Amino acid sequence: MTFRRTKIVATLGPASSSPEVLEQLILAGLDVARLNFSHGTPEEHKARARLVRELAAKHGRFVALLGDLQGPKIRIAKFANKRIELAVGDRFRFSTSHPRDAGTQEVVGIDYPDLVKDCGVGDELLLDDGRVVMRVEEVAADELRCVVLIGGPLSDHKGINRRGGGLTAPALTEKDKADIKLAAEMELDYLAVSFPRDASDMEYARKLRDEAGGSAWLVAKIERAEAVADDEALDGLIRASDAVMVARGDLGVEIGDAELVGIQKKIILHARRYNKAVITATQMMESMIHSPMPTRAEVSDVANAVLDYTDAVMLSAESAAGEYPVEAVKAMARICLGAEKHPTSQKSSHRLGHTFERCDQSVALATMYTANHFPGVKAIISLTESGYSPLVMSRIRSSVPILAFTPHRETQARVALFRGVYTVPFDPAALPADKVSQGAVDELLKRGVVEPGDWVILTKGDSYHTTGGTNTMKILHVGDSLV
Numbered sequence: 001m002t003f004r005r006t007k008i009v010a011t012l013g014p015a016s017s018s019p020e021v022l023e024q025l026i027l028a029g030l031d032v033a034r035l036n037f038s039h040g041t042p043e044e045h046k047a048r049a050r051l052v053r054e055l056a057a058k059h060g061r062f063v064a065l066l067g068d069l070q071g072p073k074i075r076i077a078k079f080a081n082k083r084i085e086l087a088v089g090d091r092f093r094f095s096t097s098h099p100r101d102a103g104t105q106e107v108v109g110i111d112y113p114d115l116v117k118d119c120g121v122g123d124e125l126l127l128d129d130g131r132v133v134m135r136v137e138e139v140a141a142d143e144l145r146c147v148v149l150i151g152g153p154l155s156d157h158k159g160i161n162r163r164g165g166g167l168t169a170p171a172l173t174e175k176d177k178a179d180i181k182l183a184a185e186m187e188l189d190y191l192a193v194s195f196p197r198d199a200s201d202m203e204y205a206r207k208l209r210d211e212a213g214g215s216a217w218l219v220a221k222i223e224r225a226e227a228v229a230d231d232e233a234l235d236g237l238i239r240a241s242d243a244v245m246v247a248r249g250d251l252g253v254e255i256g257d258a259e260l261v262g263i264q265k266k267i268i269l270h271a272r273r274y275n276k277a278v279i280t281a282t283q284m285m286e287s288m289i290h291s292p293m294p295t296r297a298e299v300s301d302v303a304n305a306v307l308d309y310t311d312a313v314m315l316s317a318e319s320a321a322g323e324y325p326v327e328a329v330k331a332m333a334r335i336c337l338g339a340e341k342h343p344t345s346q347k348s349s350h351r352l353g354h355t356f357e358r359c360d361q362s363v364a365l366a367t368m369y370t371a372n373h374f375p376g377v378k379a380i381i382s383l384t385e386s387g388y389s390p391l392v393m394s395r396i397r398s399s400v401p402i403l404a405f406t407p408h409r410e411t412q413a414r415v416a417l418f419r420g421v422y423t424v425p426f427d428p429a430a431l432p433a434d435k436v437s438q439g440a441v442d443e444l445l446k447r448g449v450v451e452p453g454d455w456v457i458l459t460k461g462d463s464y465h466t467t468g469g470t471n472t473m474k475i476l477h478v479g480d481s482l483v
């Protein structure tokens with residue numbers, strides 16, 4: 001059996017909300033459905049979430065739901081005529097007092113009063129993900145006066161970033177706070193926080209999530225220059241999160257595209273080092289918004305992320321608003337499988353030189369060492385409550401599938417994000433203690449994952465239903481009678 005290890009996150013939107021398209025996305029290999037809280041109403045998100053869960057269940061699939069908070073993206077207001085065209089050398093102003101719906105060829109309103117305070121003469125401002133660039137020439141009490149360096153169209157509500165970062169809006173807006181409550185109500189599996197500056201933004205989000213009664217794992221979107229300024233900043237943010245996203249759109253604008261490839265590799269490496277899952281996002285298949293096949297450059301980009309050992313690759317507009325959402329998921333799945341054949345996808349450096357912090361981590365890492373070095377091991381069974389044990393296992397490169405055996409819906413969905421991890425619904429407490437190993441292996445025999453003569457590794461703790469309790473690794477010979 002060939003398992004695709006790298007997971008696919010696809011954003012749902014107008015192009016992918018009908019039951020027909022959603023069903024096809026799920027059959028094409030969707031692992032995590034992303035709901036973008038920057039667009040759409042709570043009712044729309046709820047309807048999509050319900051459909052995803054229904055259709056996944058219909059096909060015996062486990063698809064996680066990820067809500068993505070809008071965050072404090074700083075945006076311009078509106079133009080009187082929707083859109084203007086700027087040329088190099090044009091003068092243009094951002095004003096905190098200009099009417100919000102009456103932008104002109106010379107000036108547009110901005111809803112972020114601190115912009116004037118945060119910016120100085122000589123700063124470069126990037127609009128619409130860098131498509132238009134201006135330099136600040138003069139700072140007045142209520143406006144920035146700029147000159148256009150790269151011209152192009154500018155339309156309503158386009159985002160604005162500063163080269164080098166440092167615009168200091170707090171990470172959670174009032175809308176985000178309301179959406180954290182919505183996420184709890186919807187029992188989302190993951191919640192992505194946009195533009196966190198440091199660990200304290202993630203801690204605050206965690207507090208709000210807890211107060212709302214949610215259990216979503218928190219994903220830090222790495223998209224500010226400050227977040228990657230040095231290892232201390234990056235690692236602090238990673239450690240305060242459950243997973244991270246390489247959010248290449250805003251990040252690329254702030255640090256410059258030339259830095260992006262190196263930073264992507266670093267974020268993935270560091271996330272894995274701290275036992276966190278990581279998603280690589282933005283423009284991976286951009287041309288597929290209008291084309292049924294990706295460019296060679298896009299194929300290379302997805303494959304590069306796979307070789308970097310990302311847990312998941314993500315589609316944004318390609319699946320939310322594009323003409324070929326199903327083809328985009330299929331293409332991603334195909335490219336991931338291809339790149340996973342490469343030896344660097346399967347070989348591990350085993351954290352040589354590291355010490356382990358906990359018993360369950362030690363068992364998880366010993367399991368991977370054995371799986372990679374004992375010929376004949378075809379699968380790993382991890383009895384898990386929260387998904388933590390398979391998460392740690394999947395930080396190590398391997399070609400052996402990791403099967404998270406758990407009775408919990410939340411965990412079944414959550415592990416959908418982890419590279420090389422698949423789930424089997426299973427409650428060890430429902431069997432006599434001496435029948436658990438046999439019962440678990442039988443599930444794999446039934447699914448055709450293993451056959452008699454194969455080896456399987458199983459991990460568990462002394463009692464059932466104790467997260468963090470794993471202290472045992474068993475090596476089982478399929479076909480023997482097991483206890």
Ligand code: G6P
Nearest residue numbers: 384385386389461465468469470
């Ligand atoms: C299941 C097993 C226990 C194990 C636990 C680990 O409940 O039956 O024996 O200790 O999972 O869960 P974790 O959340 O730490 O992966």
Ligand code: MG
Nearest residue numbers: 223247249250
């Ligand atoms: Mg972003």
